[in-house]
Amino acid sequence: MTTPPVSPSAAPTAPLISLTWTDHVTGRQGHLVVDRLVRGVASGGLRMRAGCTLDEVTGLARVMTMKEALHFDADDTDARCIPLGGAKGGIDCDPCDPEAYGILVRYLRAVRPYIENVWTMGEDLGLTQDLVDRAAAEAGLISTVQAVYPLLDDETAARRRLADAFAVEVDGIGLDELVGGCGVAESALAALDRAGVPYREATASVQGLGTMGGATARFLARAGLKVVAVADIKGTIANPAGLDVEALLAARDGYGTVDRRALRDADRELPAEAWLAQDAEILVPAAVSYTIDATNQTRIRSRWIVEAANMPVLPEAEALLAARGITVLPDVVVNSGTNAWWWWTLFGDIGADADEAFGRTRRSMRSLIDLMLARAEADDCTPRAAAHAIVADRLPVMAERFGWYR
Numbered sequence: 490m491t492t493p494p495v496s497p498s499a500a501p502t503a504p505l506i507s508l509t510w511t512d513h514v515t516g517r518q519g520h521l522v523v524d525r526l527v528r529g530v531a532s533g534g535l536r537m538r539a540g541c542t543l544d545e546v547t548g549l550a551r552v553m554t555m556k557e558a559l560h561f562d563a564d565d566t567d568a569r570c571i572p573l574g575g576a577k578g579g580i581d582c583d584p585c586d587p588e589a590y591g592i593l594v595r596y597l598r599a600v601r602p603y604i605e606n607v608w609t610m611g612e613d614l615g616l617t618q619d620l621v622d623r624a625a626a627e628a629g630l631i632s633t634v635q636a637v638y639p640l641l642d643d644e645t646a647a648r649r650r651l652a653d654a655f656a657v658e659v660d661g662i663g664l665d666e667l668v669g670g671c672g673v674a675e676s677a678l679a680a681l682d683r684a685g686v687p688y689r690e691a692t693a694s695v696q697g698l699g700t701m702g703g704a705t706a707r708f709l710a711r712a713g714l715k716v717v718a719v720a721d722i723k724g725t726i727a728n729p730a731g732l733d734v735e736a737l738l739a740a741r742d743g744y745g746t747v748d749r750r751a752l753r754d755a756d757r758e759l760p761a762e763a764w765l766a767q768d769a770e771i772l773v774p775a776a777v778s779y780t781i782d783a784t785n786q787t788r789i790r791s792r793w794i795v796e797a798a799n800m801p802v803l804p805e806a807e808a809l810l811a812a813r814g815i816t817v818l819p820d821v822v823v824n825s826g827t828n829a830w831w832w833w834t835l836f837g838d839i840g841a842d843a844d845e846a847f848g849r850t851r852r853s854m855r856s857l858i859d860l861m862l863a864r865a866e867a868d869d870c871t872p873r874a875a876a877h878a879i880v881a882d883r884l885p886v887m888a889e890r891f892g893w894y895r
């Protein structure tokens with residue numbers, strides 16, 4: 490398989506803005522990268538994890554540019570939601586560290602001018618939206634998405650719509666936590682459908698039971714798949730007959746760690762990396778980046794790897810997996826549902842309604858997966874290369890229509 494190059498005219502070779510902040514209290518560092526501006530604004534979340542680097546944030550910002558382009562339909566003239574550029578923030582700190590919240594507040598104060606003017610952001614790995622919103626208010630910000638307000642037809646109505654959407658719960662879990670997992674699950678279901686695999690004959694193993702992994706496990710289980718393994722920070726929980734996903738979700742703490750007292754007699758506790766080697770058609774890395782490398786990929790027996798996390802499969806591992814006939818559905822498509830939902834809601838393409846959100850997410854993700862896999866077949870390349878080629882087609886159209894800065 491070949492990897493088509495991205496046209497130099499399609500994306501800048503370097504980010505427009507790249508900065509590193511050092512906390513004067515603890516010495517810890519945070520980063521902000523704006524890869525590209527569209528209509529003067531860029532979108533992307535803020536993550537917090539020990540070891541977060543500028544290179545990591547730079548790569549994630551470029552992925553955000555791609556996600557925005559993938560959800561841009563130049564022919565949909567009725568859509569109110571028009572794409573933005575890509576950005577990302579990252580703080581090198583364990584979110585469980587007692588100093589973490591203070592560092593978060595000081596970081597937001599330091600980058601406040603960017604949030605006010607060009608960077609719209611929300612939660613990412615290690616942070617919840619409630620925590621980000623609380624810290625943002627303490628840092629003197631009106632909202633973490635206030636940079637986009639000048640682009641709205643009715644700012645008051647849009648802010649109310651988004652607030653109402655974040656208040657929606659489905660079976661005790663917030664809609665904002667569920668839409669991303671809905672998109673990941675729909676990506677997996679689309680792959681199963683194209684291969685003619687019935688859902689009730691398919692199994693899945695999920696790494697991470699936090700916001701994205703937990704929601705993905707729920708939607709896969711409700712579609713009829715057996716979720717045979719889930720992994721959290723304590724290890725892997727497995728049951729070849731299928732786990733009780735709802736019971737595990739109910740037994741999570743705020744970091745996605747399952748209380749082992751909720752396990753059934755047939756559920757087994759296994760080592761941390763055991764989720765990789767399960768007999769499961771679908772493997773979902775939904776926790777941290779750089780999880781699957783050239784060494785541990787040899788343990789994988791799944792048919793599809795569905796990247797719910799950002800950058801979980803290293804390039805050399807992906808090449809080896811492809812040679813073994815294992816298909817990686819890339820993060821740039823698979824986990825883009827949450828970002829898209831934010832903007833569909835804020836711009837008024839959908840209302841603050843769960844059924845409307847899930848319906849739009851499913852249609853959009855299925856369309857993207859089908860387009861990507863058809864392109865991969867036509868070009869004899871990997872799905873990731875196909876997604877990059879689609880972005881390369883769309884970015885020049887966006888640049889011509891909206892420009893980089895205006």
